[in-house]
Amino acid sequence: MRHMHRGGRDRHFTAIDEAHGHHHRGRHGGRRRGGRLFDYGEFRLLILAMLAERPRHGYELIKGIEEQFGGAYTPSPGVIYPTLAWLDDSGYAAVEAEDGGRKRYTATAEGLEFLAANRPAVDALLAWVGEGGGDRREGAPAPVVRGMENLKLALRLRVRRGPIDAAAAEAIAAALDAAALAVERS
Structure with a gap:
């Protein structure tokens, strides 16, 4: 069973957290609290931005992220699919069942509006990911x-x-x- 987050969903995204003064690491390569690759909400933002580019299957998202990180990071299905379910439940993404049981996800109008309203945070995240995620291990490429x-x-x-x-x-x-x-x- 999925949980609906319509009322307070924006609090889950980094851009909103930063607007409310919550501390998040900048894009300068330092380690994050707990050694996580993404700060809270950033992974959802990345997935949503990728869906805004074009509709995708979960596997395509996994491979796309792996490519962007030069093979240094590959998200597991256990990370991708709950994120997609959350975006779907939240109204930021929609899922379409295809023949064979595969699901294709796409950003909704509400998701595109959210990305547009948070363009600086989205651009910074995409630039960081485009650099291979910067360095998460004390400067290692x-x-x-x-x-x-x-x-x-x-x-x-x-x-x-x-x-x-x-x-x-x-x-x-x-x-x-x-x-x-x-x-x-x-």
Whole structure:
């Protein structure tokens, strides 16, 4: 069951929060509270702006965002679809069922009005995203962040496979040491 937010929905968007004096990090690359990629409401604003460009399926939004971040960030379906449902419930987006059960989302007139009324915040967010999300990790460019995420994932997957014997532990440590040395020298 979806919850309707018609009365107070605007409070969920960053532009409205900023207008009311709430503190939000600027677009200068510093980390956000809790290490989140987007401040409260920014992800909804990004999705709405993308829907204003053209109607899209959830998968197209996922791939579009991944592309904009150079592969360093890919939103999960568990983030995209609740956001789309919220935008639909709020009247900012509409959903159209297609043959095969797929859903296509589009910005409504009310959503377009909201974007127009908050154009400076939208433009700043889109510029930041267009730069690959700036740096969320102390100045690291998107390809470096992607590499860091790939390394974390590889280590997690290896640990899940089972116990690591002494020889495998030495091989992993040697690979990490070599990578660390290469990073220091670059």
